[in-house]
Amino acid sequence: MRRELTMVRMPGRTRARPIALMTAFLLAVALAVAVAGCGGSDESSTTSTEETTTSGQETTTLALAADPNGQLEYDTTSLEASAGEVTIELTNDASIEHDVAITGNGVDAKSDLVSNGEKTSVSANLTSGTYTFYCTVPGHEQAGMKGTLTVS
Ligand SMILES: [Cu+2]
Numbered sequence: 045m046r047r048e049l050t051m052v053r054m055p056g057r058t059r060a061r062p063i064a065l066m067t068a069f070l071l072a073v074a075l076a077v078a079v080a081g082c083g084g085s086d087e088s089s090t091t092s093t094e095e096t097t098t099s100g101q102e103t104t105t106l107a108l109a110a111d112p113n114g115q116l117e118y119d120t121t122s123l124e125a126s127a128g129e130v131t132i133e134l135t136n137d138a139s140i141e142h143d144v145a146i147t148g149n150g151v152d153a154k155s156d157l158v159s160n161g162e163k164t165s166v167s168a169n170l171t172s173g174t175y176t177f178y179c180t181v182p183g184h185e186q187a188g189m190k191g192t193l194t195v196s
Pocket of ligand 1: 116141142143179180181184189
């Protein structure tokens with residue numbers, strides 16, 4: 045009797061196993077897709093993007109960050125762009141307010157003041173040449189919160 049029972053139950057067990065394996069496999073695939081989806085949204089903050097608009101004009105967007113610890117400096121003193129519409133996007137994680145301005149060759153444009161993780165940007169139509177980007181808060185440029193923007 046016992047032997048017969050095991051003989052009967054065996055096929056049922058072997059049939060159940062592939063289904064369990066299949067379920068585990070599908071779960072693993074779903075997890076992998078979810079993880080890949082999260083990783084895909086990761087973007088570097090130091091990227092510069094260049095696009096050519098329908099009018100043929102170049103647009104450059106440059107990422108700039110103020111020192112997160114409140115030092116009177118940006119994360120770079122040198123930026124480069126192609127002639128055309130140039131945008132500098134400033135991120136300021138510090139609690140002290142900063143902005144970013146572009147000056148030189150008759151251009152004088154500046155962003156809003158930001159602090160505590162806020163972002164702002166300044167845009168200008170620039171021809172080839174050397175420009176200065178700096179913080180307009182009194183004393184900040186003099187303390188070193190400035191850099192050179194080279195447009196070619
Ligand atoms: Cu500043």
